[in-house]
Amino acid sequence: MYYGALSIRAGAWLIVSPEVTKIMAKEQTDRTTLDLFAHERRPGRPKTNPLSRDEQLRINKRNQLKRDKVRGLKRVELKLNAEAVEALNELAESRNMSRSELIEEMLMQQLAALRSQGIV
Numbered sequence: 001m002y003y004g005a006l007s008i009r010a011g012a013w014l015i016v017s018p019e020v021t022k023i024m025a026k027e028q029t030d031r032t033t034l035d036l037f038a039h040e041r042r043p044g045r046p047k048t049n050p051l052s053r054d055e056q057l058r059i060n061k062r063n064q065l066k067r068d069k070v071r072g073l074k075r076v077e078l079k080l081n082a083e084a085v086e087a088l089n090e091l092a093e094s095r096n097m098s099r100s101e102l103i104e105e106m107l108m109q110q111l112a113a114l115r116s117q118g119i120v
Helices: 018-022 053-070 082-094 099-116
Strands: 005-009 012-016
């Protein structure tokens, strides 16, 4: 039994093999083609999001950066030894604030002290 399909091109009937009918170009982030693959059963837990985890993380990071920009925040990377990070975590937790907020507060206090001394 043949499970292929028939296709009409320029008025002529063409036989299309099943392998050809299953191959389609699909972009993961393309929302218009999602319904084309909705009927296919896949093993394992059903997806709650059509995008891969890597793509979700990329989109979430982009959205976070946009939110930060709206709030007037700039990204600064800082490398500290584990002992300093642990001390900052403990102090931030005792003050019920995030480590980022604590570091910002400490930097602003230090800058204010330097300004009052006329250093900055």
